[in-house]
Amino acid sequence: MVRMTEVKRTQLSHLTAQLDDLRQRGTYFKLRVLEDEQGPVCTYDGRRVINLASNNYLGLCDHPKLREAAISATENYGVGSGAVRTIAGTMRIHMELEEKIAAFKGVEACVVFQSGFAANAGTVSSILGKEDFIISDELNHASIIDGARLSRAKIKVFRHKDVAHAEELLKEVASEPGRKLLITDGVFSMDGDIGPVDRLCELADRYGAIMMVDDAHASGVLGRNGRGSVDHFGCTDRVDVQVGTLSKAIGALGGYVCGSRDLIDYLYHRARPFLFSTSHPPSVAATCIAAFELLEREPERIERLWGNARYFKEQLAAAGFDVGGRTTPASETPITPVIVGDGRRTMEFSRELFEAGVMATGIAFPTVPEGKARVRTIMTSEHTREQIDQALETLTTVARRMGIL
Incomplete structure (x- = not known):
């Protein structure tokens, strides 16, 4: 008689085979566990x-004002809402x-929304149907891709940031019935x-397309007081759907969608x-x-x-690292990839960097294309010059030892 546990192992053996393949390729990983606060220096494993x-771009994950706000709300309202928003879970x-x-x-x-992923996927999948068209940048986030499929x-x-190619695609479908959504990170x-x-807003205006921007990594980073890329380009009135996150620069958890009253009321009913x-x-x-109030009061954080980002990027390039612009798009923000390739x-x-005292995550296929694997680094407002210099020294020493530099 075959035990049930043995049957389950057989039925999922294809997963074991795929994990073995990751190990063979050298891209299998284990989760690193944070043992204290999320900060510029912290303890993992x-x-x-x-x-x-x-x-944590602006160091808000452990800010005293945010802690106070969380504690006060817990004392006044409890630890949970008890329901979805449309039943009994919408609190003041x-x-x-x-x-x-x-x-x-x-x-x-x-x-x-409960996450930035949910905000993107839930919005795209609910405002369009099978008769419609989505014109999307090839490097848009996975949540946009999943929302488009749903x-x-x-x-x-369209080819990455290739506005002319985006226009070609819009022209192809201009006479087709159905709505057109133009979307970019x-x-x-x-x-x-x-x-x-x-x-892209100019194209959306010209062809009558819905314009949507995912501002997850621009929120708290670009624009006036961190209002995002839409504000950075002065396009607030031209973007129909703005998506942002509460889990990066804002320091907490969740995502959001901004737009017209009708858009939001529709998402209440259909997302x-x-x-x-x-x-x-x-x-x-x-x-x-509390985080949004801090953005208004403390622009010096940005x-x-x-x-910090400019200094770090300059020093990496001076040391000879490929930080984008050779085989990949050039970095323009506090996200700086160190391209290795394999x-x-x-x-x-x-x-090796982790063993030497620097936490910098390796990212490989399928998250990025084959041959464009990188260690992705992110600067924050709270890194000191001493910490940055130490990180640069470690990156350079390890890279030279491994023949990367």
Whole structure:
């Protein structure tokens, strides 16, 4: 008699084979465990390291004002909302957060989702149908790709940041029935380059397309007080759908969509992640409100972020690292890839850096194309010059030892 556990192992043996293939390629990884606060220097797996892997751009993950807001909300409202938003889980603090973000972005309304991924996928899949068209940058985030597939719309992909190619695709479908959605990342997460939001807005205006921008890595980084790439290009009135995140520069958890009142009311009724996920704990909503208030009051955080990013990028390039622009798009933001190329070598480089005291995550296929594996680094406002110099020294020493430099 075959035991049930043996049957299960047989039925999932294809997963074991794929994991074995990852091990063979040298790109298999284990999760590193953070043992204290998310900061410029912290402890992973018992080792104290300079952290170049975090999206905590402005150091808000452990800010005292955000801690106070979270504790106060927990004491006043409890630890959970108890339901999805459309049944019994919409608390006054959720509405306050949406109103705060809408005012910050200068739009009519906002809806908060449980994650940035849910915001993108839920929005694209709900506002379009199989008779419609999506014109999407080839390097757009996975959540946009998944949302496009779920929508069942016809997907056309334009070459990265190639506005002329995007126009070719729009011309091809101009006479076709159905809506057209033109979509780009504001900042591309793997290369750190900025999307041509202003020029794509011109195309959307010319061809009557819906314009959508995913500003996850631009929120808190670009624009006035961190209002994002849409504000950076002065396109607030020309972008129909703005997506942002609460889990990177804002320091907490979640995503959001900004736009017209009708767009947001429609998403309340039809966006499946919104309809079928329990709403944020009140502590998270309160934390995010406090973060947006800090963005307004402390613009110097963003100035420090950019000062650190420019210095780090310059020093990496001076040392001879490929930081984009040779075989990949050039980085224009605090995201700076160190291009290695080979996946196995990249993951070995990342592991050696960790052993030497620097946390910098290796990223290989399928997240990036074959031959373009990299160690992705991210600067924050809270890194000191001493920490940056130490990280640079470690990167250079390890790279030379491994023959990368």
